Amino acid sequence: MSTQGNVRAVTTYRLSEMKQRGEKISMLTAYDYSMARILDEAGIDVILVGDSAANVMAGHETTVPITLDQMIYHARSVTRAVSRALIVVDLPFGTYQGNSKEALASAIRIMKETEADAVKMEGGEEILESVQRILSAGIPIMGHLGLTPQSIHKYGTYSVRAKEKAEADKLVRDAHLLEEAGCFGIVLEKIPAELGRRVASELHIPIIGIGAGPGVDGQVLVVHDMLGITNEFSPRFLRRYADLHGIMSDAFTRYIADVKSGDFPNEKEQY
Ligand code: KIV
DSSP states (O other): HHHHHTTOOSOOHHHHHHTTTOOOOEEEEOSSHHHHHHHHEEEEEEEEEOHHHHHTTTSSSSTTTHHHHHHHHHHHHHHTTTTTSSSEEEEOOOOSSSSSSHHHHHHHHHHHHOOEEEEEOOOGGGGHHHHHHOOOTTTOOEEESSOOOOHHHHHHHOSSOHHHHHHHHHHHHHHHHHHHHHHHHHEESSSSHHHHHHHHOOOOOEEEEEESSSSSSSSOOOOOHHHOOOOOOOOOOOOOOOOHHHHHHHHHHHHHHHHHHTTTSOOOGOO
């Protein structure tokens, strides 16, 4: 066991050291015990209990519907499995945007009920008061700028963000604000590679990209996408490391055939 009490081997401090020495940070999502265990054993640095659970676990079109209770359920399953990786949990839509007291109450529930290490929040200046209040309670925050899926109804599209100068300038300003407030890292989603490189070089905290090019300090993907469990989602930034959709589909088809034919269970598979 590589934990000391509740402190896992990868800490926010270790991530900052990794940035300083130029070591890239690996991050993937997980929402359940079995997946988190395999990821931790493989040596992933950061596990994100993302609100993408709304999509890949629950089948919603957007991340908007997932609740705090549902995020806590997923996060508890993950923290039970992990001894090494830093665990970050998304604060879901509607639990931090309006009122900083409510935001703090949501973050405290995540920390107390799941034993995760940090929370992640989407947005910059608009959520700064909530960010400051949560940080002042000693809860580490990872920011999230660029494409922010919780605001999908505002933008109406998942296309590349911050291509225009005004939006890029705001993103850079927001990144500095989050760093000055005390966030330990920021996810940048689906922005031009050059902008990703600029933010990572201007800021001292680790910048983790998803579709933000190679010039950032680390990369994150949704685990179901990189394993090829989902096969209908193919953005340019996604590299598939397996075709689990094909492998699982083949296994299920063979199982069904074996049950139907009476081949399963055989003599050795019974008592
Ligand atoms: O919810 C999620 O999976 C995320 C990643 C896309 C960064 O926020």
